[in-house]
């Protein structure tokens with residue numbers, strides 16, 4: 001909807017009214033069309049201002065409408081009519097002008113923005129392109145290089161940057177609508193021809209072909225199979241090479257292909273999934289909207305290794321006072337230097353002062369006595385963590401929240417060490433903790449909704465996408481990673497090479513295949529865990545056959561590499577070889593291939609030809625199957641939680657929506673059928689046995705992913 005008022009006698013003010021972001025729904029578009037006609041027909045009205053209610057100009061086309069039958073006036077003719085208007089139209093941009101919202105503003109003759117406003121064309125992040133003339137008008141207004149940058153990245157730019165580009169005509173610190181009204185009065189008699197962007201020539205740099213070639217290559221490299229960024233380059237190229245009308249036709253064709261693509265559906269699902277995880281719930285019935293967080297002013301981090309340093313930086317950058325504790329003097333000094341460097345580099349990038357004074361360093365755990373929340377980030381060793389929690393419980397004020405940065409240990413065991421177990425939660429950060437967006441907030445059986453709400457809010461304040469998950473080995477992310485890694489090892493045993501498995505996974509869209517990823521994170525990390533679990537033991541100590549553990553198939557390949565001190569990049573050898581320790585360029589290693597041949601011969605394994613499909617299905621479906629178990633167990637509240645964790649924490653390609661969305665696109669019956677097939681072939685691999693929830697969903701007719709929660713509820717209530 002939109003509202004019309006006459007201001008200062010001669011200005012028609014059209015206010016978009018569609019909370020929360022004034023998206024261009026059918027009703028809003030109809031409102032704009034009707035009210036523009038009214039403004040143009042009233043003789044007293046000499047100019048028009050378009051603004052949005054509640055300090056928000058417009059968040060773009062209404063994404064919720066994309067799934068259904070489109071109705072109401074289409075955007076393109078509506079924007080053309082504004083541009084063609086005989087009276088000046090000024091956009092008063094407050095808050096945001098994104099996507100169709102910015103395209104609407106580009107149809108106006110002038111743009112006035114508040115200094116705190118942000119503008120951008122983020123359609124690419126939804127699997128689309130700016131398809132209401134944005135791909136054709138923006139390069140005509142700000143030039144091809146800047147338009148390519150904005151359209152292919154979808155980044156939001158500040159009003160100051162927009163002014164520099166010439167994207168807005170003026171910025172103001174005052175009431176933007178008032179400034180725009182005054183501006184509109186001033187330009188009443190100005191000729192409009194020179195203000196219609198569609199009539200501008202598209203000014204290109206002399207080497208524009210080279211520029212397009214370079215941008216296309218770079219987009220292909222980083223897109224990991226996403227099609228929208230490529231279509232965005234093609235659309236801007238049309239603006240640079242074709243007259244406006246033909247460019248619009250090309251924009252329309254390209255958008256039509258994207259609009260119905262699976263990638264656009266996946267990305268739009270993911271947009272809403274990201275928002276859904278904020279509406280967390282616990283099996284107890286506690287929820288985001290009934291659980292109030294307690295404010296945190298001062299926090300502490302215990303243990304300043306890699307993770308502790310990143311967490312300290314994230315907290316300080318967000319404005320929290322931090323007490324950073326490391327018991328060894330030498331490590332403390334090293335950490336202080338590293339943290340200061342990280343803060344200084346980050347501040348330089350963002351053009352702000354480094355938050356060095358937010359941090360107090362100390363060696364004594366007593367120094368955390370008065371903080372509101374502690375994040376323990378010592379080594380992943382249960383005995384050590386228990387000791388730290390006992391100390392914290394004795395030292396801290398009774399109301400302090402005690403959180404553990406663990407990647408999979410039992411939160412409940414830590415809670416049991418404290419006076420107030422209800423204030424204990426897990427906060428699983430991902431390395432590097434000041435960069436990675438994901439945070440798993442882990443509640444144990446004793447964690448209170450207050451503690452979960454507080455950790456979730458802290459996560460939001462430090463810029464993380466936080467997902468509340470239940471307490472189990474590995475939580476959501478690492479629990480699902482286990483069968484994935486396991487299948488990759490089995491595939492090597494059966495004849496594949498690390499290069500082939502990685503190639504298949506990277507072609508699927510992962511930033512790194514499983515073996516390159518293991519080399520990067522260090523093979524010794526998992527080895528230590530397997531040792532502690534009694535898995536990675538030589539035969540003589542356990543008396544068990546090498547390839548069988550606890551009655552299940554087990555691959556000791558990773559352990560054997562670790563015994564050779566091949567820990568990955570850091571030692572210059574792992575699943576690949578590297579020029580020197582620390583180098584990141586992975587090269588196939590003939591030693592490894594010989595080692596695999598010998599290993600197969602030793603265990604009488606006959607290598608067979610493994611194809612692309614088998615790698616994908618075994619690695620991904622076993623992981624997805626574990627995802628269904630997680631849903632069945634109530635560890636994640638819904639498939640969106642899992643998908644958000646995988647995209648933000650495990651480099652799952654966003655244009656495939658996440659593992660659970662992917663399962664829905666492949667077809668649940670196909671996933672079930674293939675799991676049954678592989679389980680029959682490998683009955684000693686329980687992770688391939690289809691989960692009952694998956695069977696139940698298939699039996700219920702494979703409902704759309706948005707309806708899974710209903711089936712999950714029923715399954716859980718029967719358990």
Ligand SMILES: CCC[C@H](O)CC(=O)SCCNC(=O)CCNC(=O)[C@H](O)C(C)(C)COP(=O)([O-])OP(=O)([O-])OC[C@H]1O[C@@H](n2cnc3c(N)ncnc32)[C@H](O)[C@@H]1OP(=O)([O-])[O-]
Pocket residue numbers: 020021023059060061062063064075096098099100101103122123126128129130131132134272275276
């Ligand atoms: C023909 C083609 C034309 C065109 O080129 C295509 C487009 O314009 S494509 C569009 C291009 N535009 C974009 O890509 C912009 C997408 N939006 C954003 O980036 C952020 O939402 C924004 C920055 C606006 C606000 O961030 P924030 O302050 O952190 O708040 P928040 O994120 O939590 O959102 C609050 C609520 O608003 C909802 N909602 C938001 N936008 C839309 C929408 N367009 N539609 C519908 N709903 C939308 C959102 O779901 C949430 O609902 P709920 O029920 O409360 O969960």
